[in-house]
Structure formats: structure tokens, C-alpha cells
Amino acid sequence: MPNTQDVTIIYHASCLDGFCSAYVLWMKHGEDFTEYLPVHYGQPAPEAQGNQLYIVDFSYDLEVLEQYARNFDQVVVLDHHKSAVEKLITQAKEATGYDIQESGQETIIQKHKLFIKLNMEKSGARLTWEFMNCSMGSGNVEALVQYTEDRDLWNWKYPATINVDRALRATDWNFGVWAELDISELIDKGKVINEYLAHKIKGILKRTVGEDGAILTGVVTPFGFLPCLNNTHGDIISDLLHEICNLTGKPAMSWFYDGVAKKYRYSIRSTAECYIKARTVAEFYNGGGHENAAGFERELML
Structure with missing residues (x-):
């Protein structure tokens, strides 16, 4: 039987950017009447139906997304993975009835209940944060989006990124736990972890x-x-x-x-x-x- 919820959130599993994307939505929707489904590429799309579906830091072929649009009142797809982005744009251009808007690195594809936003210069969490119009309040969300994006895109603009990344990977990936995280404490914790992992990497390289x-x-x-x-x-x-x-x-x-x-x-x-x-x-x-x-x-x- 397909899962039926008011809101269903599908996100990239085993990925900090994917989890951070889901965390942004959790800060908005919470857990009541909301289902969070981590997924890997290559596995079948989960059966689901309900009011709203978000697919963040992830996407499927257009045929799968169209099926979801028949099962939900609204389907939102936010992704930045190059392979998926290029495939979706090609499929939408070959199909009929799609409104496609391209501006620089950003592409928006719309048809009835389906909204797709693709941008390879932003992380999945950044796209999710912007789509929600930063409306989930203050706290640590914006900083976590900043640091996870910096690492996921391999930009390394911020000196603290490596330490935050190390600490997050040593933290339970639980939305409630993340809501209590202090960025300064993450940086201090991550510095120690990074020193250990740098030593470990050196040994493996040899x-x-x-x-x-x-x-x-x-x-x-x-x-x-x-x-x-x-x-x-x-x-x-x-x-x-x-x-x-x-x-x-x-x-x-x-x-x-x-x-x-x-x-x-x-x-x-x-x-x-x-x-x-x-x-x-x-x-x-x-x-x-x-x-x-x-x-x-x-x-x-x-």
C-alpha cells in the first residue's frame, strides 16, 4: 500500500546536503502528518500519495515525476546533480505542455501540479531554503545550509567548513538533534576530529x-x-x-x-x-x- 500523508519529503540518503535539505523542511513542517523518505539513486521510487510532495537534493525521470503529480496535489522537485539536471531538461523539452524557463545556471520547469527547479551552482539545501523563502524562523538553519553547501559544492569559501563538516558526520542525523546544535561547539568538536582523520588519510594513501x-x-x-x-x-x-x-x-x-x-x-x-x-x-x-x-x-x- 502506498504511503498517504499530508506532506511527503523524499531526500538524498547518506548525504549531508540531502539531510540538510530535509532538515530545512522539517523546521517548517515538523513531523505530524509528514513522512520523510531517504532514497538512493538506483532504487525504485517509493510509492506515496497525499497533498504535498517535496523531492529535494534528488530527482527522478520525468515519467516518474508525472506519476507523482497524479497522486499529489502539488509536487516540488529541487535538485542540482548534473546528470539528473541535464536529463530532466532534455526530457521536458522533448515532452509537450511544459513551461521551461532558463536563466544562467537555473532552470524552472512547470506543468500543472509539477514544479521543478534545477541549479548546479547551488546545493540542494540552498535550493530548499530559498524555495521556503527562509520562512522557518531563525536558529542554526541558515548557518548549516551555508556550511553544508560550501563542502558539497567543494567551494571551501569558509575556514570553518571542514570542522563543521567533520562534526556533523559524527553527530546523529536526527532532526531534533540538529535543532539543538550550536555552530561554535561544532567547530571546536570538528577541529579535533579533523586532526584524527587527516592522520588516517595519510596512512591510507601510503x-x-x-x-x-x-x-x-x-x-x-x-x-x-x-x-x-x-x-x-x-x-x-x-x-x-x-x-x-x-x-x-x-x-x-x-x-x-x-x-x-x-x-x-x-x-x-x-x-x-x-x-x-x-x-x-x-x-x-x-x-x-x-x-x-x-x-x-x-x-x-x-
């Missing part, structure tokens, strides 16, 4: 890349022999893989086995200097994401 830049552990792909290592520490995936990219000049991958989904989950990172982008590799394996940060999943290892 076992992954030789002193001459040679790849010590990798996998053969259609794009060449790429660095690839097992890593169950989600807190350091991006930092670790970027370091490997810098040392080898190649996109770098890590994987872990998800025993619940019974799938191998791969993360890929690349830099401007890499000869091929992370997204290109991910899309070859039916995944997607950002230009330099993407992922995919498989039932069998590469």
Missing part, C-alpha cells in the same frame, strides 16, 4: 599510491587502470579520493558492500586535471552525479 605516483590498488575499466580501494569510512571518501587524484592525475574510486541492499556502492572523484571526469565513469556504469563527484552501484564487483 598503501594506495607509491612514492612515484604508481597505483598500488586499482581496477581495469574502459577508461584505463584507475585507482580503486575498499573504504567503509564515508567520512573521508571525498578527501581521500581527491588526494589520490592529485597524486595520480586519474579519477579515483572507492567501494563498499551494502549488506542491506546487497549491492556494491562505488564513489568516484576527479579534479580539473584528470583526463576524464567522475560523472563520465559513473554514467558508463548507469550511475551519475556531479562533474567531479559521482557514484554508481552494482550487484557484482568491478
Whole structure:
């Protein structure tokens, strides 16, 4: 049976930006008559119906979104992942009846009860915050949006971003817990965690890349022999893989086995200097994401 709620919120699972996007909506809607559904790319869209549906830091093919629009009075989609953005824009242009407004990096797609806003220069949480017109009150929401966006887009504009990010990853991802977070305390806590993780990354690098830049552990792909290592520490995936990219000049991958989904989950990172982008590799394996940060999943290892 499909879930029926006044408000249903679908958000990117296992992602700080996705959770922060949902947190923004939680500050507005709370928990009464509201269902929060974390989802991964590659898994079936959850069955749901009701009054309002928000899909934040995530999206589906237009066909799926149109089905949701038949089940809800209003459907709002806010996303910034390059693969999804490009696909949705193409699908909307090929379909009929859609009003498409493009301005710079931002695209708004509308049809009846369906509203889609896409912008690759903003995080999912930022898009959600702006859509809600900053109407959920004060507190720590705006600061959390600022820091999660700075890290998610890999901008690093703010010195405290790394410490806030480290602390958030060591905090329960619970909306009530987040509502009580103090930014100054997060920064202090994150500084200690960051020192430990930096030491850990250095040790892993020694076992992954030789002193001459040679790849010590990798996998053969259609794009060449790429660095690839097992890593169950989600807190350091991006930092670790970027370091490997810098040392080898190649996109770098890590994987872990998800025993619940019974799938191998791969993360890929690349830099401007890499000869091929992370997204290109991910899309070859039916995944997607950002230009330099993407992922995919498989039932069998590469």
C-alpha cells in the first residue's frame, strides 16, 4: 500500500546536503502528518500519495515525476546533480505542455501540479531554503545550509567548513538533534576530529599510491587502470579520493558492500586535471552525479 500523508519529503540518503535539505523542511513542517523518505539513486521510487510532495537534493525521470503529480496535489522537485539536471531538461523539452524557463545556471520547469527547479551552482539545501523563502524562523538553519553547501559544492569559501563538516558526520542525523546544535561547539568538536582523520588519510594513501605516483590498488575499466580501494569510512571518501587524484592525475574510486541492499556502492572523484571526469565513469556504469563527484552501484564487483 502506498504511503498517504499530508506532506511527503523524499531526500538524498547518506548525504549531508540531502539531510540538510530535509532538515530545512522539517523546521517548517515538523513531523505530524509528514513522512520523510531517504532514497538512493538506483532504487525504485517509493510509492506515496497525499497533498504535498517535496523531492529535494534528488530527482527522478520525468515519467516518474508525472506519476507523482497524479497522486499529489502539488509536487516540488529541487535538485542540482548534473546528470539528473541535464536529463530532466532534455526530457521536458522533448515532452509537450511544459513551461521551461532558463536563466544562467537555473532552470524552472512547470506543468500543472509539477514544479521543478534545477541549479548546479547551488546545493540542494540552498535550493530548499530559498524555495521556503527562509520562512522557518531563525536558529542554526541558515548557518548549516551555508556550511553544508560550501563542502558539497567543494567551494571551501569558509575556514570553518571542514570542522563543521567533520562534526556533523559524527553527530546523529536526527532532526531534533540538529535543532539543538550550536555552530561554535561544532567547530571546536570538528577541529579535533579533523586532526584524527587527516592522520588516517595519510596512512591510507601510503598503501594506495607509491612514492612515484604508481597505483598500488586499482581496477581495469574502459577508461584505463584507475585507482580503486575498499573504504567503509564515508567520512573521508571525498578527501581521500581527491588526494589520490592529485597524486595520480586519474579519477579515483572507492567501494563498499551494502549488506542491506546487497549491492556494491562505488564513489568516484576527479579534479580539473584528470583526463576524464567522475560523472563520465559513473554514467558508463548507469550511475551519475556531479562533474567531479559521482557514484554508481552494482550487484557484482568491478
